[in-house]
Structure formats: C-alpha cells, structure tokens
Amino acid sequence: xxxxxxxxxxxxxxxxxxxxxxxxxxxxxxxxxxxxxxxxxxxxxxxxxxxxxxxxxxxxxxxxxxxxxxxxxxxxxxxxxxxxxxxxxxxxxxxxxxxxxxxxxxxxxxxxxxxxxxxxxxxxxxxxxxxxxxxxxxxxxxxxxxxxxxxxxxxxxxxxxxxxxxxxxxxxxxxxxxxxxxxxxxxxxxxxxxxxxxxxxxxxxxxxxxxxxxxxxxxxxxxxxxxxxxxxxxxxxxxxxxxxxxxxxxxxxxxxxxxxxxxxxxxxxxxxxxxxxxxxxxxxxxxxxxxxxx
Numbered sequence: 001x002x003x004x005x006x007x008x009x010x011x012x013x014x015x016x017x018x019x020x021x022x023x024x025x026x027x028x029x030x031x032x033x034x035x036x037x038x039x040x041x042x043x044x045x046x047x048x049x050x051x052x053x054x055x056x057x058x059x060x061x062x063x064x065x066x067x068x069x070x071x072x073x074x075x076x077x078x079x080x081x082x083x084x085x086x087x088x089x090x091x092x093x094x095x096x097x098x099x100x101x102x103x104x105x106x107x108x109x110x111x112x113x114x115x116x117x118x119x120x121x122x123x124x125x126x127x128x129x130x131x132x133x134x135x136x137x138x139x140x141x142x143x144x145x146x147x148x149x150x151x152x153x154x155x156x157x158x159x160x161x162x163x164x165x166x167x168x169x170x171x172x173x174x175x176x177x178x179x180x181x182x183x184x185x186x187x188x189x190x191x192x193x194x195x196x197x198x199x200x201x202x203x204x205x206x207x208x209x210x211x212x213x214x215x216x217x218x219x220x221x222x223x224x225x226x227x228x229x230x231x232x233x234x235x236x237x238x239x240x241x242x243x244x245x246x247x248x249x250x251x252x253x254x255x256x257x258x259x260x261x262x263x264x265x266x267x268x269x270x271x272x273x274x275x276x277x278x279x280x281x282x283x284x285x286x287x288x289x290x291x292x293x294x
Contacts, residue, residue: 003090005042006079010049015180021097024189038102046082048075073154077144095131097177099187104170108134115166122167129175130156153241158234246289
C-alpha cells in the first residue's frame, strides 16, 4: 500500500513530570525510534514535536504544531501541511507512546485498503484508538479543512466524527500507551530512581475521561432541572482550551459560564434553539479570545 506517516511526539508528558515520551528508552531504542520502525514502510514520515529535543533519522521531517501543545488534532494538521500536495493515498497516524505498536500496523494497513475513509485500531476493551490508524489522505485532509478554525485543543474524536472508519481488531496490548512512570515500568522502560510526582494530564482523547464527563454532565443537568439539554462536550472543552491559552487559565471557566448564560438568555426568547444559541455565543467568545482587541 502507498502510504505516508505522521508520528505525534509533541505532548507535554505532564504525568511523567515533563520527561519527553519520545526519549524514553526500551533497551537500546528510544520510544520514538520504536514508533518510526513500526512505520518503516512509509514513503515519507513527518514527526510532529519540538525539533530542539527530537532525534530523528535522516529523511524524516520534523515540524511543530501551532501553537505548541495545541493538541493532536492541530498536530495532525501540521503533519499534513508538511507533506504538502505530494502526499500518498493513505496516511498512517501514530502517537509515539505505544511500545508494542508494530503489531497493530499490518492489520490496519490491510483493512484500510477496503474501507471508506480508513481503518482505526480497537483495543481489547473495544475502545477506538484514533492515534493508531490509517486514514485515506483525502478524507483526513477534508476533515482538517472543515475544522480549520478550531483545531486548537480539539479532540481527535471530534475531528474525525464524520469519517466512516473500519474498526480493526489489533493484537492485545499493541496500542497500550505510556502515560505514567508506572506504565513505563510495566514496559521495562528505564525510569528515574525517584520519578517526579505524577500529575493529571488533560488528555483530549481519553475515552474514560470523556465518559466520566458525560456522566457528570447528565447528572448535573438532572440536578439543575435541565435534563435532556444538548451539551457539546468537545466544543465546550475546545473553547475552554483556547481561552486558557490565549487569555489565561482562570478565564476558561469564567468564559464558559458567561457563554452558557448568554446562550440561555438568547434561547429563552424562542427565536433560536439552545444549541444554535450556544454555538453563536461560543464562536463570538472564541473570536474575541484570538483577537488583538481583547
């Protein structure tokens, strides 16, 4: 199969005390090298991360998402832009923190050729792994273009929501990732004698976290007497992330409160739906946060 590869290696590694995941070593190989070896069949490879800290083989491109730490959707967009118009028909997209990912690549490549928009790995729990997948380049590029104005902190699930992806069973453990020093030790990765304290990481594609947020949203809606309200969690989180980055962190919850209040007032008149009222208010807040007039 004719394919290029995008390897994502630009996260904060918050739960590893800032230690770059790409540099963690399994035996004599860095975790980034393990991932690049898994993508060895690619015609061209782009690594998205900090060029100052990444060590890549000759021939591999290194680019940075803009702004830095803008999340995996923005990183995928940066990788696509780096490949330019001379892109293969398919794109293998991999996060750099899965030590056994080589086992997942062959079934993904085989399945993608028979799928509408590509193939996505499904782990042993049945959870989709959006950063272990092979996408039709045209389909992925169209998804990026349709979200171009709000890629920062957008979840990959939201980015790819419109694609018809073949869920592909891969070998058990092949998409297990390294988020903590406990994970690292389980994979035999060298760890510091006294690892930094692990801190929560706001992973946008953590299915367990999104499920917990959904449950809390539903429970809170019932408690407040607005059961059944249509809450776009991805949009709310994306707005909060933009404001936190462009303005300041404390402005994020304040902004979502004001946006919700404004949307409620607008919808109360009956001339606009609550969802449309929220989208309008959120768009205005997003534009203000990104402007020079704030």
